[in-house]
Amino acid sequence: METPVLNSRILIILGTLVVLGGLYTLLRPDESAAPAQTRTIQLDIRSDVMTPDRVEVARNDVLTFNVTSDEALELHLHGYDQSVEVEPGVAAVLRVEATLSGSFEFENEEAQTALGTLTVRPR
Amino acid sequence: MCARVRPLTAAWRTRSSVPTRPDWRVLAGPAALALGMAPTGAALAHGFGQTYSLHVPLWLYLFGAAAAVVLSFVLVGFFIGDRTAPDGYPRYNLLGAPALRAVLTNRLLLFVLRVISVLAFILVVAAGFLGDQNPSSNFAPTFVWVIWWVGLGYFTALVGNIWPLVNPWTILFNAADALVRRLGLTDDLELDMPYPRRLGVWPAVILYFVFIWLEIVYEGAPAPANIAFLTAAYSIITWAGMVYFGKHTWLRYGEAFSVLFGVFARFAPTEVRVTDAEICKECGLDCSAANGCVNCYECFEWAPPESRQLNLRPWAVGLSRVEDMTFGRLAFIVLMLASVTMDGFMQTVAWVRIESYILPPTVIHSESDYLAVETLGLLALPALFLILYYAFSLLIRRVGAIRARSHDVAAAFVYSLVPIALAYQFAHYYTLLLVQGQSVIALISDPFGWGWDLFGTAGYRTNLRFLDAGVVWYSQVALIVAGHVFAMYLAHVIALRLLDNRSRAQRSQYPMLVLMVLYTVSSLWIISQPLIVE
Numbered sequence: 001m002e003t004p005v006l007n008s009r010i011l012i013i014l015g016t017l018v019v020l021g022g023l024y025t026l027l028r029p030d031e032s033a034a035p036a037q038t039r040t041i042q043l044d045i046r047s048d049v050m051t052p053d054r055v056e057v058a059r060n061d062v063l064t065f066n067v068t069s070d071e072a073l074e075l076h077l078h079g080y081d082q083s084v085e086v087e088p089g090v091a092a093v094l095r096v097e098a099t100l101s102g103s104f105e106f107e108n109e110e111a112q113t114a115l116g117t118l119t120v121r122p123r
Numbered sequence: 124m125c126a127r128v129r130p131l132t133a134a135w136r137t138r139s140s141v142p143t144r145p146d147w148r149v150l151a152g153p154a155a156l157a158l159g160m161a162p163t164g165a166a167l168a169h170g171f172g173q174t175y176s177l178h179v180p181l182w183l184y185l186f187g188a189a190a191a192v193v194l195s196f197v198l199v200g201f202f203i204g205d206r207t208a209p210d211g212y213p214r215y216n217l218l219g220a221p222a223l224r225a226v227l228t229n230r231l232l233l234f235v236l237r238v239i240s241v242l243a244f245i246l247v248v249a250a251g252f253l254g255d256q257n258p259s260s261n262f263a264p265t266f267v268w269v270i271w272w273v274g275l276g277y278f279t280a281l282v283g284n285i286w287p288l289v290n291p292w293t294i295l296f297n298a299a300d301a302l303v304r305r306l307g308l309t310d311d312l313e314l315d316m317p318y319p320r321r322l323g324v325w326p327a328v329i330l331y332f333v334f335i336w337l338e339i340v341y342e343g344a345p346a347p348a349n350i351a352f353l354t355a356a357y358s359i360i361t362w363a364g365m366v367y368f369g370k371h372t373w374l375r376y377g378e379a380f381s382v383l384f385g386v387f388a389r390f391a392p393t394e395v396r397v398t399d400a401e402i403c404k405e406c407g408l409d410c411s412a413a414n415g416c417v418n419c420y421e422c423f424e425w426a427p428p429e430s431r432q433l434n435l436r437p438w439a440v441g442l443s444r445v446e447d448m449t450f451g452r453l454a455f456i457v458l459m460l461a462s463v464t465m466d467g468f469m470q471t472v473a474w475v476r477i478e479s480y481i482l483p484p485t486v487i488h489s490e491s492d493y494l495a496v497e498t499l500g501l502l503a504l505p506a507l508f509l510i511l512y513y514a515f516s517l518l519i520r521r522v523g524a525i526r527a528r529s530h531d532v533a534a535a536f537v538y539s540l541v542p543i544a545l546a547y548q549f550a551h552y553y554t555l556l557l558v559q560g561q562s563v564i565a566l567i568s569d570p571f572g573w574g575w576d577l578f579g580t581a582g583y584r585t586n587l588r589f590l591d592a593g594v595v596w597y598s599q600v601a602l603i604v605a606g607h608v609f610a611m612y613l614a615h616v617i618a619l620r621l622l623d624n625r626s627r628a629q630r631s632q633y634p635m636l637v638l639m640v641l642y643t644v645s646s647l648w649i650i651s652q653p654l655i656v657e
Binding site for chain 2: 009012015016019020023024027028029059078079081099100101102103104105119120121122123
């Protein structure tokens with residue numbers, strides 16, 4: 001009496017694992033291939049609005065931001081805790097090695113206003 | 124801008140860049156002052172409570188949802204086993220081992236814990252009123268919202284309920300009681316007025332609602348002065364309740380956090396038990412049970428050492444025990460189930476759509492309009508949950524041909540949904556605890572934000588290295604699916620107890636399965652949404 005119950009339970013567990021494993025491989029996108037990139041990104045700040053306000057990269061990409069602004073400000077990237085002083089009319093350079101994944105805010109440090117986000121996808 | 128940065132919804136969110144809105148700060152200032160609070164200063168709140176998390180990608184959400192459905196159907200057949208008594212789970216009494224007993228009943232250890240708790244309480248009020256008003260550089264917001272509210276909640280559910288031991292309101296009340304006795308002013312601080320039975324836990328329901336309103340809707344929640352003001356106000360309510368009705372009565376029916384942590388503690392792998400049923404009957408307050416009482420802290424306090432147990436038990440089994448489920452208690456639990464969902468939902472684009480449907484962006488609305496809509500939302504969702512839950516209870520009763528009253532069926536199953544809410548709460552907030560929680564290391568050295576460095580830790584910088592977004596995704600989905608499995612298991616145990624017929628018990632679980640899948644999938648859906656921040 002005991003054995004069939006036990007067997008059917010093992011079968012149920014195995015069946016479930018197979019179904020879930022199959023679903024997982026089916027749904028999971030293939031992201032393995034792309035190697036880390038080196039990217040240069042232009043950021044323009046005009047009257048407290050940054051263009052683009054969303055930047056999306058993959059983890060371990062090496063980023064160079066060329067930042068211009070119409071007023072003097074300190075651009076701060078949360079999480080990475082990196083900042084760059086920007087003078088009007090002069091392009092400032094912020095280098096970021098995107099080693100942390102997640103969503104990180106760009107902030108005008110003195111005014112404490114959010115200017116945009118850097119999204120770093122995990123690999 | 125869409126990104127998942129502020130996890131505690133409105134509490135951490137500045138509205139200024141939701142384009143359709145006026146600059147609410149101008150309007151909220153006078154409103155808050157009228158309420159007797161400091162202006163919210165949400166501009167200063169910037170940067171507080173960031174977790175840097177990314178929303179779960181669509182494919183993983185779909186996988187999680189599918190896993191919940193597949194597991195549900197498998198488990199319906201899998202769990203049906205033998206009927207178990209409410210006490211029929213394995214237990215190990217930690218007080219039975221002399222070494223453990225010495226540690227766990229150590230008076231010095233308890234004293235130190237209590238001193239820390241009272242010091243933290245005083246520090247919250249003092250730093251809130253006197254300290255720097257930037258939430259990130261003041262001890263009060265991080266301690267209250269992150270360490271205490273999120274951290275202690277997790278601890279209670281995962282380890283055990285230490286709130287009855289460290290509740291600062293109880294400790295200070297006991298101290299005041301001892302003081303007035305010593306001074307000979309009165310022989311008892313408690314008036315012990317008869318508590319109206321009709322009231323039940325409704326005072327706690329109302330206070331809990333106010334608390335979640337502050338957390339989810341009120342913009343000024345991270346402002347230190349507001350936290351201090353609200354803590355002081357809640358202290359007055361709590362002490363007044365303790366004096367008027369007696370300490371234990373108020374803790375059981377009125378002190379919202381004792382009631383809430385009491386629900387969390389049912390999931391915990393520890394319980395306090397008084398084995399002598401006679402003692403449980405005498406100490407009153409709904410503690411009487413056939414063979415001793417579990418997590419009746421007042422009885423435990425009075426019981427002689429030989430009838431006290433501190434038991435290790437499997438997780439979640441406490442949620443299959445249903446003692447004295449009044450409508451008020453059911454409402455409290457449904458409010459908890461709904462509020463964790465509402466907390467996340469109010470940050471989604473879907474909610475912004477609903478809000479702009481009610482308040483069309485073509486007209487300029489005042490901040491109080493948004494406050495009203497959000498408050499209505501916070502009232503509507505629990506009401507909807509309650510109606511939905513009752514409807515499903517009726518279905519369970521009908522499908523299972525259960526003879527019990529429909530309220531009793533609803534009462535029996537409501538705890539089984541708690542693991543789904545807990546799991547969502549964990550998934551939603553654990554990054555906040557890990558990221559923002561770290562800043563308490565620096566804040567403890569400089570609680571007022573005055574540039575102190577008491578313990579040499581003021582310069583501590585938050586470390587994010589260990590928190591990979593991919594790991595966060597998988598753990599969030601895994602947590603929610605695990606909560607679903609716990610919930611399904613509990614519902615089965617309860618169904619078997621309610622019905623002596625196995626096949627009817629199994630059938631009664633199909634409506635429950637649908638309800639639980641709905642609840643779990645909506646949790647998953649929220650964590651897969653790009654959340655509105657500013």
